[in-house]
Every structure is written in C-alpha cells, then in structure tokens.
Amino acid sequence: MTAGRRRILVVEDDHETAEQIVDSLATSGYQVDLAVDGNDGLNRGRSAKYAVMTIDRMLPGIDGVAIIQCLRRDGIVTPALIVSALGEIDDRVRGLRAGGDDYLVKPFAFAELLARIEALARRSDTVVKETVLRVGDLELDLVSRTVSRSGRQIELLPREFQVLEYLVHNEGRVVPRAMLLQHVWDLCFDPTTNIIDVYVGRVRRKVDGQQAYPLIHTVRGVGFSVRAPR
Amino acid sequence: MGSGLVSGLLAKTLRSTTLKLALIWIGIFGAVVAALLFYVYLSASSYVRSRSDHAMQTELAGLQKTYADLGRGGLLAIIGQRCADKRFESGVYLLADASFAPLAGNLDAWPSVLHGSSGWGNFIAREWKPAAVNRPMLRATFATLPDGSHLLAGEDIDDIDEFVDQIKIALALSILLIFVIAGVATVSVTRRTVGRIEAINATSRAIMLMGLGKRIPLRGTRDEWDQLAANLNSMLERIEGLMAEVKQVTDSVAHDLRTPLARMRGRLEKAYGRPHDGGHDKSLIGDLLADLDGVLRMFSSLMRISRIETIDRTAAFRTVNLAEIASEVVELFDAAAEDKGGLLDIVADQPVSIMGDKDLLFDAVANLVDNAIKHGREAGHVTVEVTESDGCAVLSIADDGCGIPSNEHQHVFKRFYRLERNRRTPGNGLGLSLVGAVARLHGARIEMLDNAPGLTFRLWFPLPAPKGAMSKEYPA
Numbered sequence: 001m002t003a004g005r006r007r008i009l010v011v012e013d014d015h016e017t018a019e020q021i022v023d024s025l026a027t028s029g030y031q032v033d034l035a036v037d038g039n040d041g042l043n044r045g046r047s048a049k050y051a052v053m054t055i056d057r058m059l060p061g062i063d064g065v066a067i068i069q070c071l072r073r074d075g076i077v078t079p080a081l082i083v084s085a086l087g088e089i090d091d092r093v094r095g096l097r098a099g100g101d102d103y104l105v106k107p108f109a110f111a112e113l114l115a116r117i118e119a120l121a122r123r124s125d126t127v128v129k130e131t132v133l134r135v136g137d138l139e140l141d142l143v144s145r146t147v148s149r150s151g152r153q154i155e156l157l158p159r160e161f162q163v164l165e166y167l168v169h170n171e172g173r174v175v176p177r178a179m180l181l182q183h184v185w186d187l188c189f190d191p192t193t194n195i196i197d198v199y200v201g202r203v204r205r206k207v208d209g210q211q212a213y214p215l216i217h218t219v220r221g222v223g224f225s226v227r228a229p230r
Numbered sequence: 231m232g233s234g235l236v237s238g239l240l241a242k243t244l245r246s247t248t249l250k251l252a253l254i255w256i257g258i259f260g261a262v263v264a265a266l267l268f269y270v271y272l273s274a275s276s277y278v279r280s281r282s283d284h285a286m287q288t289e290l291a292g293l294q295k296t297y298a299d300l301g302r303g304g305l306l307a308i309i310g311q312r313c314a315d316k317r318f319e320s321g322v323y324l325l326a327d328a329s330f331a332p333l334a335g336n337l338d339a340w341p342s343v344l345h346g347s348s349g350w351g352n353f354i355a356r357e358w359k360p361a362a363v364n365r366p367m368l369r370a371t372f373a374t375l376p377d378g379s380h381l382l383a384g385e386d387i388d389d390i391d392e393f394v395d396q397i398k399i400a401l402a403l404s405i406l407l408i409f410v411i412a413g414v415a416t417v418s419v420t421r422r423t424v425g426r427i428e429a430i431n432a433t434s435r436a437i438m439l440m441g442l443g444k445r446i447p448l449r450g451t452r453d454e455w456d457q458l459a460a461n462l463n464s465m466l467e468r469i470e471g472l473m474a475e476v477k478q479v480t481d482s483v484a485h486d487l488r489t490p491l492a493r494m495r496g497r498l499e500k501a502y503g504r505p506h507d508g509g510h511d512k513s514l515i516g517d518l519l520a521d522l523d524g525v526l527r528m529f530s531s532l533m534r535i536s537r538i539e540t541i542d543r544t545a546a547f548r549t550v551n552l553a554e555i556a557s558e559v560v561e562l563f564d565a566a567a568e569d570k571g572g573l574l575d576i577v578a579d580q581p582v583s584i585m586g587d588k589d590l591l592f593d594a595v596a597n598l599v600d601n602a603i604k605h606g607r608e609a610g611h612v613t614v615e616v617t618e619s620d621g622c623a624v625l626s627i628a629d630d631g632c633g634i635p636s637n638e639h640q641h642v643f644k645r646f647y648r649l650e651r652n653r654r655t656p657g658n659g660l661g662l663s664l665v666g667a668v669a670r671l672h673g674a675r676i677e678m679l680d681n682a683p684g685l686t687f688r689l690w691f692p693l694p695a696p697k698g699a700m701s702k703e704y705p706a
Contacts (some may be wrong), residue, residue, distance in 0.1 A: 012682055063522065104502075105530070107526060136654065154261055157561075159561060185558065185592075187588070187589050187592055188589055189589045189590075189592070189593055191593065193597065193600040193661075195562050195563060195566060196291060196562075197599065198563075198565045198566040198569060199565050199566075200567075202565035202568070220516060220519065220520065221519050221520060221523045
C-alpha cells in the first residue's frame with residue numbers, strides 16, 4: 001500500500017460538516033487533509049497525491065464540479081466524490097460519473113460516505129482476478145455461477161447471484177442500497193419504495209436460512225453488509 | 231356615485247390610447263379627404279368656366295362667320311334675333327364701330343375693361359336687363375371685324391358662380407359630416423373598448439384585494455373581448471387550482487413533517503430527563519434515525535417530483551425497452567409479492583421501444599407495482615402487461631384488491647393524497663404523484679379502470695417516430 005492510498009482530501013466549507021467528515025474518516029484510519037474553499041482545494045489537489053477527494057458541490061463562489069474539471073485538465077485523475085445538497089443528479093454530474101467519480105446527497109449516513117470512498121479508492125487498485133470468493137462457509141464460484149454453504153448448493157436466480165456477488169466483493173464493508181441498485185441494476189436513483197430490502201431479504205432467506213450463523217446483515221438506514229462471525 | 235362612475239369612464243375614455251390613435255388617424259384621413267375635395271372643387275369650377283368660355287368663343291366665331299357670309303346687314307339681323315330670343319336670355323351681344331360706339335346689341339356702352347383688338351373680360355353692366363334687381367356679373371370675349379368694327383359675345387356668369395358656390399358648400403358640408411361621424415364613431419368605439427378593459431381592470435383589482443375567486447363578466451357576444459375574458463377566466467381557474475394544490479401540499483408537508491418531528495421531540499425530551507442507560511439510548515437513537523430518514527425520504531420524493539415537473543429532460547431521452555424495464559421491476563418485486571403470499575405475473579413477449587428516461591420509468595413502474603401489491607388483496611394476483619396497441623406502447627398493472635372509487639380517481643395524483651382507508655398503511659402519498667409527473671414528462675396518458683374486483687392502471691406512451699422519419703432530421 002503506497003503512502004497516498006489512505007490519504008484523502010476533503011473540500012467542504014461548512015465547518016461542522018467538515019469536522020464530522022474528517023472525524024469519521026480519521027476513525028476509519030484515513031489520513032485527511034481539509035480544504036475550506038475552492039482555491040485551497042485546487043492547490044492541495046494539484047500538489048499532493050490523494051487516494052480520493054470529497055468535494056462539496058456548492059462552495060463559496062465556485063461549483064465543485066468546476067474544481068474537478070480543472071484538476072482533470074491538469075491531468076490529475078484522483079477519483080472524486082461529489083457531496084451536494086442539490087438532491088438530484090444533473091447532467092454535468094452524470095458526465096463526471098462516467099469518468100469514474102461518484103455522487104452523494106446531503107444529508108447522508110457516514111457509513112454510506114465511507115462505503116463510497118472505499119469503493120472509489122479500490123478502483124485504483126489492481127483487480128485480483130479471483131474466480132472463487134469465500135466468506136466463512138460461503139463459497140461463490142464466479143465461473144460456474146454457483147453458491148454453496150458448507151458444501152451444500154444454494155439455488156439463486158441470476159440477479160440474486162449478482163447481488164450476493166457484489167456484497168461478497170465488499171465483504172466487511174457496508175453497501176448502501178443506492179450503490180447496490182446502481183451496480184446490479186444499473187439504475188441511478190434512490191428508490192422511493194423499500195423494494196431493495198425485500199429483495200435482499202429473499203436472498204438472505206436463501207443464503208442464511210437454516211445455517212449455523214448469518215452472513216448478510218442489514219445496516220439500519222443505510223444498506224447491507226456481508227461478514228462472517230469472528 | 232352613478233355620475234361619478236360615468237365621469238370616471240369619460241375621463242378614462244379621454245385618456246385612452248385608442249382615442250388618441252383614432253384622433254390622429256381622423257386628422258390624417260380628414261386632411262387627405264379635404265385636399266381631395268378641394269381638388270374636386272377646383273377642377274369642377276374650372277371645367278364649368280372653360281365650358282362657358284368655349285360656348286362664348288363658338289358663338290363669337292359663328293357671328294364672325296355670319297359677317298363673312300352675309301356682311302354687316304346679316305350680322306345686325308342675327309344680333310337682333312339673338313337679343314329678342316328667349317333661349318339666349320343670358321347672352322350678351324354688342325357690335326360697335328371702330329371707335330367703340332355701340333351699333334347693335336343688348337349693351338348700351340362698350341365695357342371699359344375690353345380694349346385692343348380682341349380679348350376677355352368680366353364686368354358689370356348697369357344697363358343690361360334693367361329689370362333685374364341685382365346687377366349680375368357678365369363675361370365676354372370680343373374680336374375686331376375686317377371693317378374695323380368690334381364684335382362682342384358673352385354671357386351672364388352669375389349662374390356659374392352660383393353653381394360653383396353650391397359645389398363648394400356641398401363639399402364643405404361633406405368634410406364636416408365626415409369629421410362628425412368619425413368623431414362619434416371614435417368616441418363610441420373607444421368607450422366600448424375602455425368599458426371592456428375597465429371590466430377586466432376591475433376584476434384584476436378585485437382579485438388583488440380579495441383573492442382569486444373573482445371572474446371577468448362575459449357579455450355573451452362571443453367577440454374577441456369575450457374570448458379574451460373567457461381565456462383570462464380559465465387562466466384564473468388554473469391558477470386558483472394550482473394555488474389550492476400548493477396550499478394543500480404545504481398543509482400536508484406541515485402536517486406530515488410535524489407528526490414525526492413531534493414524535494422525535496417527545497422521545498428526546500423523555501430521554502433527556504431520564505437517567506442514561508446504554509441499551510435504551512441505543513434503541514432510542516436508532517428509532518430517531520429511522521424517523522429522520524423517513525422525513526428526509528419525503529423531502530427527496532417531493533424534490534424529485536418537482537424537479538421532474540420543472541426541468542425539461544426530454545433532450546436526454548434515449549430509446550428504452552419498456553417490456554424490459556417492466557420485467558426487471560417484476561423480478562425485483564417478486565419477493566415482495568411472495569411475502570404477501572400473492573402472485574406477480576408479467577406478460578411482455580415483444581420488446582416495446584419508447585423514448586424515455588430509464589431511471590424515471592423504472593421508479594414509476596416500481597411505484598405502481600408496489601401500490602398494486604400493497605393495496606391489493608392479501609394473497610392476491612397482480613398482472614403487469616406491456617403491449618403495443620393503437621400506435622401506443624401500453625403498460626398496464628392490474629390487481630384484484632378493493633380498487634379505488636371512481637370519484638377518487640382524479641385526486642390520487644395529488645401530492646400527499648391518501649385514501650381514507652389507507653391512512654394507517656405505510657407510505658407518504660407521493661408515489662402516484664411521481665407516477666403522474668413521470669407520465670406527463672413522457673407524454674403518456676393515464677387511465678384507471680375498474681378491474682371488478684380491483685384496479686387496472688394503464689399508461690399509454692407515444693411510440694417513437696419511425697426510423698424513416700428520424701433520418702430526415704438527422705442525416706447520416
């Protein structure tokens with residue numbers, strides 16, 4: 001792991017929000033630099049190597065998206081998480097998303113912020129091409145698309161397999177509902193219904209039903225997480 | 231009061247732009263007409279005069295010919311005849327010798343204005359027709375005969391002057407009449423316009439003072455004023471409807487926000503005065519977070535709907551397969567239907583392409599299916615169908631629950647609207663508002679049918695233009 005791997009730049013003008021973000025990231029073992037305005041953010045973004053930067057959409061006098069575009073023009077490809085109170089993903093942000101950045105709407109759960117930062121940080125890692133994923137007694141064969149626990153086969157629909165695969169890929173981390181919807185269904189919206197919970201509930205029944213211990217956990221208000229008991 | 235109103239209307243009439251414009255045009259038009267009539271007068275009078283001059287000249291030439299043919303004796307005879315003839319009553323004749331001493335004719339003396347060997351002149355002769363009361367104006371021409379005597383022929387031109395004067399009076403009268411008629415017409419048209427505008431103004435003032443309940447009175451003439459009034463009235467109706475909706479939404483937001491906020495406050499207050507205890511506090515905080523999330527979700531739903539309604543995103547529309555979207559929604563909700571012991575089916579064999587936003591369509595269909603499962607019968611049957619029919623892509627969602635009474639159909643798309651019997655079930659009354667907004671954005675028509683039992687929700691989407699039509703707009 002390089003020095004920049006755990007280093008994060010936070011560009012946020014609201015004092016309390018900034019403090020909360022820095023706090024929760026530091027607790028998770030990140031080294032955090034804070035920039036309180038757009039220019040500071042640009043300078044820091046240019047001068048140091050960061051794993052991820054979080055940028056407030058509405059900074060005094062400058063749009064966060066403009067900062068990212070500036071940095072991109074200078075050849076800086078640090079993935080950015082745009083944090084905004086605007087509430088809706090507009091076309092400019094959609095364009096950025098295609099370039100590997102992400103978006104989070106205020107107010108947010110810190111678990112979701114962490115999950116998204118982790119996901120962005122991992123993008124720069126070299127992807128290990130594993131064909132079998134294991135968590136506890138669960139085994140996912142990515143080639144034959146089969147699932148088993150303690151050697152016993154579990155029948156999953158293709159989409160259910162994708163859900164489990166994504167959760168297992170992020171083992172130990174929280175996967176927010178919207179991220180699941182985005183990666184498994186390729187949809188960019190916060191569902192107004194509790195449908196993701198119901199769907200994951202069924203996957204959970206198939207995977208965790210009549211087993212020694214549960215693997216899929218619900219993180220209240222945020223999403224889901226797969227982890228084996230220690 | 232009444233006279234004040236009338237004088238107010240008069241003052242408004244006088245200030246009116248219509249009146250000022252009309253007066254300017256009447257001035258221009260009147261000046262042109264006056265110039266034209268003056269020209270008519272000039273040419274008529276000069277025509278009449280030249281005709282009379284021509285007649286005198288012809289007469290003089292005739293007399294000269296008589297002299298040439300018959301000599302002085304013949305000429306004297308003719309002049310005598312003419313003077314006695316009633317038909318030549320207004321004629322003036324005189325033959326005088328070389329020193330202008332009269333020889334024959336109906337003038338006693340040679341008029342002093344005529345001298346030389348020939349020419350024209352106007353004069354008044356005291357002795358011509360002594361019986362006449364007023365001395366008429368005469369006009370004559372003369373020539374000198376070969377023997378040196380002077381021959382004069384002329385006539386009484388008072389008649390002509392009288393005729394020309396009559397023309398003059400007639401023309402002046404018609405100019406006057408034109409101005410009077412135009413003036414009266416202008417004032418009456420202006421008063422009418424001002425009156426109708428005043429009705430609109432009065433209504434506007436009443437609306438500003440008393441609210442949107444007022445309407446502009448129609449006169450039943452179906453003219454442009456009535457049309458304007460009718461259009462303004464329907465605009466007012468629309469605004470009133472929107473205002474009522476906004477008020478209803480504001481009230482609902484206030485109510486639906488207050489309820490969870492009051493709950494949270496109560497819990498916090500109770501916890502504040504209570505000795506702290508880890509397990510208790512944790513569950514309290516968890517409940518508070520859940521409530522807060524509910525409030526935030528309601529806000530995002532509201533924002534989402536209003537953004538769909540206000541931002542035109544049709545430019546970002548792509549070709550999407552409605553059948554595929556519906557299938558994905560059904561697959562997602564299969565688990566939810568199963569939880570209720572029900573059945574969720576889809577009939578969508580053929581791909582059905584429309585232009586749209588996948589995320590929004592997905593959310594809308596998800597809301598409809600969610601409603602059908604939630605409000606359908608326990609262990610009920612929900613069927614989703616995607617077909618093409620009548621040049622439309624048709625998406626229908628049918629359940630066999632208790633349906634929606636037909637008198638409620640028009641209300642269910644209102645924000646926060648909830649059927650009385652559903653007050654206790656989870657939901658915030660925004661789902662169908664979102665469906666309505668997405669349908670409007672996609673130009674889709676919504677139909678609600680009684681499924682006996684249950685409800686069928688049908689959305690008619692316009693199909694995209696055929697490829698041939700597209701290639702005209704976007705040549706390869």
